[in-house]
Amino acid sequence: MDRLEVIDLYKEYEGKALLNGVNFHVDAGETLCLLGSSGSGKSTILRIIAGIETPDSGRVLWQGSDISAVPVYQRNFGLMFQDYALFPHLTVAENVAFGLRMHKYPRQAITQKVNEALERVNMTSFGSRHVTDLSGGEQQRIALARALASDPHLLMLDEPLAALDRSLRVEIQEELRTLLQQTGIPAIYVTHDQEEAAILGDRLALLHDGKIVQCGRTEDVYRFPASRWVAEFLGMTGLLEGTVSSTDPLGVETECGLLHPQLLPNAASPRPGEQVTLLVKPTHIKPEPGSISAGTITGTVEHARFLGDHYRIELHLCSGTRLKFVSSSPLPPGQEMTLPLRAQDLLLLPE
Amino acid sequence: MSWLHPIRSALTRSGILLWGLPLALLIGFFFFPMASILGVMFERPGSIILRDVWQPLGFTVYQALLSTLLTLLFGLPVAYVFARFDFTGKRLMRTLTMLPFILPTVVTAAAFNALLGPRGWVNLFLMNITGAEAPPITFLNTFTAILVAHVFYNIAIIIRVVGSAWSQLDPRLEQSARVLGASPWKAFREVTLPLLQRPILSAALLVFLFDFASFGVILMLGGPAYQTLEVAIYTQALHYLNLPMAGLLSLIQLSCTLVVMLIYGKVNRGQQVQLFPRLSGEGTRKPRTAAERWIVTLTVVFLFLLQVLPLGALVARSVTRLEADRGQRGAVQTGLTLDYYRELFVNQQQSIFYVPPINAVVNSLEYAGITMVISVTTGTLLAYALVKKPAVRRWLDPLIMLPFGASTVTLGLGFVVAFNSSPLARGSFPWLVPLAHSLIAMPFVLRAIQPALASIPASIRQSAAVLGASPFHVWWNVEMKLISRALLSGALFSFTISLGEFGATSFISRPDNPTLPVAIFRYLSQPGAMNYGQAMAMATILILVCALSLTLLENLSHALVKSD
Secondary structure, three states: OOOEEEEEEEEEEOOEEEEEEEEEEEOOOOEEEEEOOOOOOHHHHHHHHHOOOOOOEEEEEEOOEEOOOOOHHHOOEEEEOOOOOOOOOOEHHHHHHHHHHHOOOOHHHHHHHHHHHHHHOOOHHHOOOEHHHOOHHHHHHHHHHHHHHOOOOEEEEEOOOOOOOHHHHHHHHHHHHHHHHHHOOOEEEEEOOHHHHHHHOOEEEEEEOOEEEEEEEHHHHHHOOOOHHHHHHOOOOOEEEEEEEEEOOEEEEEOOEEEOOEEOOOOOOOOOOOEEEEEEOOOOOOOOOOOOEEEEEEEEEEEEEEOOOOEEEEEEEOOOOEEEEEEOOOOOOOOEEEEEEEHHHEEEEOO | OHHHHHHHHHHHHHHHHHHHHHHHHHHHHHHHHHHHHHHHHHHOHHHOOOHHHHHHHHHHHHHHHHHHHHHHHHHHHHHHHHHHEOOOOHHHHHHHHHHHHHOOHHHHHHHHHHHHOOOOHHHHHHHHHHOOOOOOOOOOOOHHHHHHHHHHHHHHHHHHHHHHHHHHOOHHHHHHHHHOOOOHHHHHHHHHHHHHHHHHHHHHHHHHHHHHOOOHHHHHHHOOOOOOHHHHHHHHHHHOOOHHHHHHHHHHHHHHHHHHHHHHHHHHOOOOOOOOOOOOOOOOEOOOOHHHHHHHHHHHHHHHHHHHHHHHHHHHHHOEEOOOOOOOOOOOOOEEOOHHHHHOOOOOOOOOOOOOOHHHHHHHHHHHHHHHHHHHHHHHHHHHHHHHOHHHHHHHHHHHHHHHHOOHHHHHHHHHHHHOOOOOOOOOOOOHHHHHHHHHHHHHHHHHHHHHHHOOOHHHHHHHHHOOOOHHHHHHHHHHHHOHHHHHHHHHHHHHHHHHOOHHHHHHOOOOOOOHHHHHHHHHOOOOHHHHHHHHHHHHHHHHHHHHHHHHHHHHHHHHHHHO
């Protein structure tokens, strides 16, 4: 079973704890997006898995066995560096062939596999070009082809799109997604861009303060962010502070009135008087018949941006915080409005 | 880093090799000779005359300052033209300006001798038309000759250092100053000049350093009336056999050089400002106005007169018979001849060396080959040691650069003092010359390889390892391939340096085994048209070898720029 497990990684960097007990796993055929702000240690985790760095403590298991003693060049994991790290003295084809040569493939097989790899990234005609003559996007594709050429057990991508401009990034995101699904190689994709993570990841793992603070299917993470930090990191608005006033039914007193939030799955019930954060995610501007009301929230429309087929409304909430939500019709700025909230629109987040 | 473990343990095992070989070379053949000089000074302190210290010291500083100023004066406009204009033959011109810089001083002296010396073209021509008996122009043994030769020699530094900084300077900076209302002069004064301050200063210091340590030029073009410290060391040691005095002069020379080098290091310390890296060639254009065309033409003519003419005169003189040879009477058959080259293979009874002069060519090539091997090997080892252990670099760097600061004459003196009575005595140990050359060349090799090695990003090594390259393959298939050009240019540099080295060699080469520069020097100081002609022939051979190696070096650096 192609399964990578990372167990209790600890790593100090310049006297500070960078990794503080990191645990996660990647299963066969899935792409895990490792998401965290820059400097959070994402790349270090990749480098430990690749064998370039050693953790202070902790283990990396591949197919159930500890690979700490296996040197980097015998692991056959693919790692794509943020700066691509193409060999400037070699041509495109020679770059792609490098790993195959090192793994002692016969010459014919090398030619064939190089062609296959270049085909996969639509760069067949570039074989004899010098890598220094390529554009950023082209270099990115060659780096990917090189990482994939020798059929690695696991592919790791370290912010592979960070150096590209936005339009190219969006284009390549789609290609990458398809490619990762086609090859079926388990992959770890490191990024600090939550949109990219949402597009590419089957699962997300969020790294914060040296720990994985949430790990799960992408939709689940977005639906139930595990903490205020996660919600903010994923770019969510509509966070309200409040005090728990009753537990059955759950009631939280906020500046915008009494609200009845939902608990996260498996979350413990808060005690009365506890300070909590609520996440407001309105989906409708009119009450839905038949849904259980969790309360209402009022605010002033700041502006409505037309985004092609819908409007993004920005609301100034009664508490002074901002709330963005999507609506099919525009709303005039300055208009006071009261939004109905269903139970699933209102989450209680642990601090 | 776990994947580095095999390398690291290999390093600690071979660490002795990594550090040991270069350090042994430095200690045995640099610090020991230097210490020997100190020792000899305190043995017989009585023979030191202070007046003989102040005079050469004063003159050394004076001529170096004046030469530097003149070099700046003539070099800056040329640097400007090279940085801002495109013109036909620019690349050739740029290579040609570099040629004097790597030419042996002996050749420089011979070249000016061939043009303006008593047997030179100009004097022979003037004597021919006026019928005068004596050469009308006295150029040799004048202060002017020293200054001209120094400008000839070092203008390349200004052109290279300032010119490259100038061409890296974004022309839009000056343009935006103009848009903001500055006159061309104001824009130059307020924007360009301040931005070029550091390269100008650092180039000037380098020029000063070279002029300060000038030896061959002073000895051969300045004549007996002018003594720099270097020449004084030479005469005190080899003519008066006053080793304590020579030792003291060496010490003064070394301390002065170190001070200048410290200043140079200070000037160049800190991040060199990367002034908007752009596509090359963006800032240059064809001269448009009449004034610009004039400036470019004048520059080309000036460089031609200063650099091409003397070298051309030398080459032409080596294949032309113009005056009577010794023992010949009456009218001379003037015309083209290959006699001077042919004579190189003949073992003349009355010849100065009692061996065919071509032996000097063979010796030089042999020494240069050995020097190349020693200095590239040790230089690469040191570069590795310095790159892998940056902490050690801070205090080791100046130590390694010391041989660079010590003058070649001092090194030669040290060798004589240290090894004259030892098993390495110059009579019995033929490797002394290439060892001295290796010490002189090693800093250059180090400077070529170290940046190339340091500029390899860690990710390149790591990605090779991730792709399955074992430490050996990372070293062989990636690192060595990436620094191959730097290695090659280090090799060429050391070869060329050894070929032209004169200062140290004049102390330690055996009389019956001269190198090319030593032979040229001796031929030049002998009477007779045949000796003169042979000096010209040998100097021409040196020019050709240097030109060849320079062309290779230029192509290498072009290729380097391209692959960046």
